[in-house]
Amino acid sequence: MPATLTLKNIPDALYERLKASAAKHRRSVSNEAITCLESVLLPMKLSPAERIARARGLRAVLPKGEFLAEDIDAMKRDLS
Numbered sequence: 591m592p593a594t595l596t597l598k599n600i601p602d603a604l605y606e607r608l609k610a611s612a613a614k615h616r617r618s619v620s621n622e623a624i625t626c627l628e629s630v631l632l633p634m635k636l637s638p639a640e641r642i643a644r645a646r647g648l649r650a651v652l653p654k655g656e657f658l659a660e661d662i663d664a665m666k667r668d669l670s
Contacts, residue, residue, distance in 0.1 A: 597623075 600608075612622035636644070 608622055608626070609619055611626075612619045615622060615625075617625065
C-alpha cells in the first residue's frame with residue numbers, strides 16, 4: 591500500500607519551481623514531487639549497448655544536415 595509523506599518548511603522558491611514544473615507537465619504538485627523523487631532515487635540503469643541503441647534511435651529521427659550552435663541553443667531554451 592502506498593505511504594503518505596508530509597513535507598514541512600519547503601522553501602518558497604523551491605515550492606514555486608515544483609509548482610511551475612507540475613503545471614508544465616500537467617501534473618499535480620504531489621505527482622510532480624513523486625516523479626522528481628523517482629528520477630533521483632530510482633534512476634533507470636541502461637547497459638552501454640542500450641545507451642548506444644537509444645542514441646542511434648534518437649539520431650535517426652533527427653532531420654539530416656548540420657545544426658548551427660544558435661539553433662541548438664534555441665531548442666534548449668524551448669525545452670526549459
